[in-house]
Amino acid sequence: MDLPKNAFKAALRAGHTQIGLWCTIPDPTVAEMLGATGYDWMLLDTEHSPMDVLGTLPLLRALAPAPVSAVVRPASLDVVEIKKALDCGARSLLIPYIQSAEEARAAVAAVRYPPAGIRGVAGMTRASGYGTIAGYHRRAGEEICLLLQVETAEALGEIEAIAAVEGVDGIFVGPADLAASLGHPGETGHPEVKAAVLDAIRRISAAGLPPGVLTLDQAFAAEAVEAGARFVAVDLDLSLLQRGARARAAEWRARLG
Ligand SMILES: O=C(O)C(=O)C[C@H](O)[C@@H](O)CO
Secondary structure (H helix, E strand, O other): OOOOOOHHHHHHHOOOOEEEEEEOOOOHHHHHHHHOOOOOEEEEEOOOOOOOHHHHHHHHHHHOOOOOEEEEEOOOOOHHHHHHHHHOOOOEEEEOOOOOHHHHHHHHHHOOOOOOOOOOOOOOOOOOOOOOOOOHHHHHHHHOEEEEEEOOHHHHOOHHHHHOOOOOOEEEEOHHHHHHHOOOOOOOOOHHHHHHHHHHHHHHHHOOOOEEEEOOOHHHHHHHHHHOOOEEEEEEHHHHHHHHHHHHHHHHHHHHO
16 A cells, blocks of 8 residues: 555645634544535644544544545644554644744654654554555655644744744644733734734745644634635634524524514
8 A cells, every 4th residue: 555645735835725624522423524514624633622642533534534634733742642643643733832943853753753753663553554555664754744833922933943944844823822922811813913923924934834823713814814824724613513503592592582
């Protein structure tokens, strides 16, 4: 079996904007259904959800036949979590809370086998097609997409240094944590936060990498794309469900007076 291509990595390299959905519901049926709704990528979040890295395995399986790319977010820059996510078959990773070029280099090392990095080696994993992908251990890095998340005022100061680290495929700006770091917790719509996000997107783009962001404000998502964002999560599974449920309930409350 050939090493499968990472369509998400290829699309980012080609400069194609990828529209995403942020997923925190740890249920393969929900993931399978959402996988067929038309998004380019789905973020499986283990940082802020009741799901750990191993909990993404049934979701990765559910999404495998769908025309959507799964991106797994480990809870932190943790070599063991990253190794497990990769062994489970995640090929695109978003690593949160990267503060410096040194941490970016550590993330790159975590996704590469020795001698280039420190990823632990195993044969019978889902990642290697249970040992059937020819040359997997030599070539795995070709199809791994490593995205790093900057989300503090300090990290914004390091964007160019982080972007210069070889092996980084994209940089994501986290508006919620950035808002808190800038002194506006819970206010991702604060003008200072929005300006900082757009400035970060422009600088990441100028540094030669695709920028990413998450926002449920569709007008701001469009501004982010205009500023150069290339992987943009425009909604969240729980928010979609809540909006739909509320709208239906409100409709019937109104009908019944
Ligand atoms: O800082 C951010 O923004 C993020 O990292 C996304 C958050 O985790 C959250 O909004 C997703 O539920």
